[in-house]
Amino acid sequence: MSVVTELELGDAYCGYLTRHHYENFWVVSRLAPPALRRHLRRVYAFCRLTDDLGDEQGEWAEPRLALWRQDVERCFGGGPPPAHPALIALARTIAAYRLPPEPFFDLIDANLQDQRVACYRTWDELRDYCRLSAAPVGRMVLHLFGVATSAREALSDDVCIGLQLANFAQDVSVDRRKGRTYLLQTELEELGPAGAVRAHCERARRLLASGVLLEGSVSGRLRLQLALYRLGGEAILRAIAAAGYRTDRCRPEVPPSVKIGLLAVAGRQSFRRSGHADAEWTA
Numbered sequence: 112m113s114v115v116t117e118l119e120l121g122d123a124y125c126g127y128l129t130r131h132h133y134e135n136f137w138v139v140s141r142l143a144p145p146a147l148r149r150h151l152r153r154v155y156a157f158c159r160l161t162d163d164l165g166d167e168q169g170e171w172a173e174p175r176l177a178l179w180r181q182d183v184e185r186c187f188g189g190g191p192p193p194a195h196p197a198l199i200a201l202a203r204t205i206a207a208y209r210l211p212p213e214p215f216f217d218l219i220d221a222n223l224q225d226q227r228v229a230c231y232r233t234w235d236e237l238r239d240y241c242r243l244s245a246a247p248v249g250r251m252v253l254h255l256f257g258v259a260t261s262a263r264e265a266l267s268d269d270v271c272i273g274l275q276l277a278n279f280a281q282d283v284s285v286d287r288r289k290g291r292t293y294l295l296q297t298e299l300e301e302l303g304p305a306g307a308v309r310a311h312c313e314r315a316r317r318l319l320a321s322g323v324l325l326e327g328s329v330s331g332r333l334r335l336q337l338a339l340y341r342l343g344g345e346a347i348l349r350a351i352a353a354a355g356y357r358t359d360r361c362r363p364e365v366p367p368s369v370k371i372g373l374l375a376v377a378g379r380q381s382f383r384r385s386g387h388a389d390a391e392w393t394a
Contacts, residue, residue, distance in 0.1 A: 124200075147255060149204075153197065162218075162222060183198060215247070230293075232297055253267055277344045281351055283308060293311075312352065312356070350363040351363055
């Protein structure tokens with residue numbers, strides 16, 4: 112009888128999360144180079160588990176996030192190995208790709224902030240939160256693909272924050288049930304629910320436009336994958352507009368047929384768009 116190792120158990124757990132927790136991750140995993148898919152699953156599992164601890168634990172969220180942070184710290188050495196199976200696997204990826212710790216701890220801090228802050232008055236306040244909660248994911252991906260530069264990270268931050276704003280605008284009714292709103296209080300007071308959602312969508316559209324430059328700076332499968340992120344966000348914005356921006360009443364969905372069509376659109380756009388010279392992206 113074969114013995115399952117801790118690493119095999121950890122990878123099996125990460126694979127389970129990517130198959131059963133997020134309907135679109137299959138697109139990402141199959142577009143990524145085969146050698147990277149296991150590492151992307153490990154990073155995704157960390158992001159999913161961190162968000163679940165912040166969203167689903169109620170009064171226990173803060174202490175459990177604090178314990179989670181301690182276990183994540185072990186992924187970066189200097190003590191006993193992590194205890195959670197997903198982190199045992201993630202530690203291998205962190206070591207292999209020399210991933211920086213900041214994105215991981217920023218995401219934990221964002222979930223801690225969710226326990227203490229239920230709404231935001233100004234765009235500056237919300238943008239600072241998004242830099243903790245959305246931007247780290249893109250930075251992790253750039254590092255895994257070995258293309259992280261300060262210029263690309265800035266563009267990636269825009270795209271990730273734009274995607275998060277699109278999700279915030281889509282999930283107004285969902286977030287309200289959790290006792291939160293990510294619509295700006297100043298805009299709710301001035302413009303009402305539909306106007307505040309529309310303002311979020313306009314911000315998201317401007318930020319997602321940075322994806323065109325980011326895609327042009329890379330090549331191959333990564334360009335196609337990044338194009339799908341941007342196009343997916345734009346599809347959400349179109350669904351919200353079609354619902355009259357009243358996402359406080361219902362959550363608009365992007366139909367499966369549209370999602371499938373995005374792959375063809377991303378392919379065409381990626382094929383036409385030539386990459387910029389590498390020298391432009393070494394800042």
